Amino acid sequence: MAGRKYRFVLSIDGNDVRALYNWGLALSFRAQLIADIGPEAAFDADKVFLAAVDKFDSVYAPDALFRWGAVLQQRSRLRPSKQLRESEAATAGYKTI
Numbered sequence: 001m002a003g004r005k006y007r008f009v010l011s012i013d014g015n016d017v018r019a020l021y022n023w024g025l026a027l028s029f030r031a032q033l034i035a036d037i038g039p040e041a042a043f044d045a046d047k048v049f050l051a052a053v054d055k056f057d058s059v060y061a062p063d064a065l066f067r068w069g070a071v072l073q074q075r076s077r078l079r080p081s082k083q084l085r086e087s088e089a090a091t092a093g094y095k096t097i
Contacts, residue, residue, distance in 0.1 A: 002026045017059050024055030024064070028071045035078060042078045049075040 006023035009016055031048035034041050049071055056068035 017061060017064075020055050020059045021061070021064050021067070024052045024059070024067060024071075027052035027055060028067065028074070031071075032074060035074070046075060046078055049078070 003023065003026070006019050006026070009019040010023075013019075027048055031045050031052060034048060035045035037045075052071045053068060053075070056064045056071065
């Protein structure tokens with residue numbers, strides 16, 4: 001729901017920094033909720049974290065850079081999952097050891 005509102009605001013003013021920043025915040029909070037489900041939700045959480053990174057990457061402000069780094073840190077916590085490594089390897093055509 002929030003994403004639709006932010007998308008609408010950005011359709012009016014594509015350079016609205018507050019809309020991009022707040023959309024990134026909403027996505028990062030949503031990604032964290034998905035990640036809290038457990039390792040089985042890591043792939044879905046990763047996609048939402050990347051969407052948040054994309055929003056923060058479009059905003060050049062100190063707060064956005066801080067949040068951008070925080071989201072990348074949260075995203076890095078998803079990586080140790082063996083299940084995620086295996087799914088990436090299968091997608092790339094590699095075998096895990």
